[in-house]
Amino acid sequence: MNILVTGANGQLGMELQELAKKYPNLNFHFTDIHNLDITNLQALKDFSEENNFDFLINCAAYTAVDKAEDEPEKARLLNITAVEYLAEICNLKNATLVHISTDYVFGGQGYKPYKETDKTAPQSTYAITKLGAEEAVKTISKSGIIVRTSWLYSTYGHNFLKTMLRLGKERDELKVVFDQIGTPTYATDLAKAILTVVIAGKQSDNPVEIYHYSNEGVCSWYDFALAIMEESGIKCKVIPITTKEYPLPAERPFYSVLDKSLIKKHFDIEIPHWRESMKSCLQKLNER
Numbered sequence: 663m664n665i666l667v668t669g670a671n672g673q674l675g676m677e678l679q680e681l682a683k684k685y686p687n688l689n690f691h692f693t694d695i696h697n698l699d700i701t702n703l704q705a706l707k708d709f710s711e712e713n714n715f716d717f718l719i720n721c722a723a724y725t726a727v728d729k730a731e732d733e734p735e736k737a738r739l740l741n742i743t744a745v746e747y748l749a750e751i752c753n754l755k756n757a758t759l760v761h762i763s764t765d766y767v768f769g770g771q772g773y774k775p776y777k778e779t780d781k782t783a784p785q786s787t788y789a790i791t792k793l794g795a796e797e798a799v800k801t802i803s804k805s806g807i808i809v810r811t812s813w814l815y816s817t818y819g820h821n822f823l824k825t826m827l828r829l830g831k832e833r834d835e836l837k838v839v840f841d842q843i844g845t846p847t848y849a850t851d852l853a854k855a856i857l858t859v860v861i862a863g864k865q866s867d868n869p870v871e872i873y874h875y876s877n878e879g880v881c882s883w884y885d886f887a888l889a890i891m892e893e894s895g896i897k898c899k900v901i902p903i904t905t906k907e908y909p910l911p912a913e914r915p916f917y918s919v920l921d922k923s924l925i926k927k928h929f930d931i932e933i934p935h936w937r938e939s940m941k942s943c944l945q946k947l948n949e950r
């Protein structure tokens with residue numbers, strides 16, 4: 663099986679690169695903007711003429727949630743237009759497009775975990791463009807899998823966990839919002855789940871299937887920050903504040919817990935609790 667990964671130098675892409683070593687039977691082709699710019703249709707066409715792939719896992723995205731408010735066109739180009747190109751290229755190759763989306767497509771006024779079929783209501787430019795990408799996959803792809811995930815972190819790249827570790831060492835106290843509720847996702851676990859899905863293949867007759875994947879459990883950003891400090895032995899005091907007290911350019915959903923029943927049912931996946939996965943990530947960072 664040939665698998666093309668785009669945006670392979672980001673958090674999730676790097677985890678897939680690491681995991682790939684354990685799958686010698688799978689033939690991976692890892693690319694990022696320097697050798698395959700997914701906003702360049704001609705480059706994508708040239709690449710697909712020269713290379714075969716059965717699956718394309720798209721890890722590339724415009725992920726700067728606040729910056730997207732100032733750069734909507736850039737966000738649209740990478741998050742929607744490029745995904746339209748990928749869907750078309752996959753159709754030409756009879757390949758399945760695996761696209762990653764976000765819990766931010768939901769409005770966040772709910773109180774119970776969101777199912778794949780629940781109504782979306784994106785609140786920010788980033789979220790609108792990510793939902794636009796989902797629409798593109800649903801409209802264009804003959805075969806697609808959309809995996810929505812939340813609060814992604816890894817030993818690679820920039821993320822909340824690494825920011826908390828840095829700030830926690832620099833400061834005596836940190837203020838973190840306690841009224842946004844969701845679930846952190848360790849990108850190692852997400853990468854494993856994605857490969858499980860790819861190896862098992864489509865489990866339904868729908869041309870495009872959506873799945874939710876995060877770690878198990880629920881917390882606020884405040885709880886997550888507190889757990890990071892506790893587990894890593896950092897003596898920084900974490901103070902809970904409201905979103906109103908820490909205004910940012912992009913609105914975030916207050917509640918965006920994902921219901922993962924479908925992916926567990928279709929692929930028999932066991933999902934670790936967020937706190938266990940966080941410990942694994944901290945341990946790996948310590949071993950570096």
Ligand SMILES: NC(=O)c1ccc[n+]([C@@H]2O[C@H](COP(=O)([O-])OP(=O)(O)OC[C@H]3O[C@@H](n4cnc5c(N)ncnc54)[C@H](OP(=O)(O)O)[C@@H]3O)[C@@H](O)[C@H]2O)c1
Nearest residue numbers: 669671672673674695699700722723725762764811813814
């Ligand atoms: N991060 C989160 O908390 C979170 C939460 C929910 C869902 N998601 C979704 O999960 C997916 C993976 O996120 P991530 O955090 O792993 O992303 P990431 O770390 O920002 O990685 C994205 C990668 O795409 C590359 N890229 C940028 N423009 C490109 C282009 N034109 N062509 C090819 N590659 C390009 C980036 O390169 P440069 O670094 O050089 O720009 C980077 O290596 C995304 O779809 C994201 O929306 C993320």
